[in-house]
Amino acid sequence: MENYQQNKVVEVLKLLKYMGLEEVDNSLSSISPFGDLIDEVKNCKKCDLHKVRTNAVFGKGPINAKIMLIGEAPGRDEDLKGLPFVGKAGRELDNMLSSAGIEIDEVFITNVIKCRPPGNRNPEPYEMVKCNPYLVRQVEVIRPKVIVLLGNIALSLVTGTASGITKMRGKTMEYMSYPAIPTFHPAYVIRNPDSGKTVIEDFKKAVRSIA
Numbered sequence: 001m002e003n004y005q006q007n008k009v010v011e012v013l014k015l016l017k018y019m020g021l022e023e024v025d026n027s028l029s030s031i032s033p034f035g036d037l038i039d040e041v042k043n044c045k046k047c048d049l050h051k052v053r054t055n056a057v058f059g060k061g062p063i064n065a066k067i068m069l070i071g072e073a074p075g076r077d078e079d080l081k082g083l084p085f086v087g088k089a090g091r092e093l094d095n096m097l098s099s100a101g102i103e104i105d106e107v108f109i110t111n112v113i114k115c116r117p118p119g120n121r122n123p124e125p126y127e128m129v130k131c132n133p134y135l136v137r138q139v140e141v142i143r144p145k146v147i148v149l150l151g152n153i154a155l156s157l158v159t160g161t162a163s164g165i166t167k168m169r170g171k172t173m174e175y176m177s178y179p180a181i182p183t184f185h186p187a188y189v190i191r192n193p194d195s196g197k198t199v200i201e202d203f204k205k206a207v208r209s210i211a
């Protein structure tokens, strides 16, 4: 079923459920590949970030994406819109993907944590621990061919420490048994424009790895 049709069917089923037809639960889980996960994230209160968010940001992209990008956390624009990478960093990401021959619509994009930390501070370790099961379930559903880790926080999923991106970028690692290539976060590229070429090379490496 095409994504658009699938979303419409899910909307109708949710409406029926709202009207009292509890029997639609099974249909919902079988039609939406993420099951109730999107609603779980939207309504999550597992860490204190829920108190300061406008929207939890689940992620976006096709369910059968071969490339999955994992960033750090939603920023101000993402928090307001409920979508990942929609601000300046998003435009930078679009441009770099395009330069590597990747369409933004081909990739699934999400973050290590789904709610914006105040003032864009780094996520606290306890917030990452609380939020990680959502990311794990996203990876399990999408089963990407390759994961690109954007920045130090995403790299810490593999190394356990939020540093070292300069040394580790471009190396093929493993996250949840999937090949994972760390590279600089688009926000870093905005501050350090010369690093954009490096990110494009890392994206190209990801593409070659699934060819």
Ligand code: SF4
Binding pocket: 041, 044, 045, 046, 047, 048, 049, 050, 056, 113, 114, 115, 127, 130, 131
């Ligand atoms: S950051 Fe994650 S764990 Fe914390 S409230 Fe948001 S969705 Fe829940």
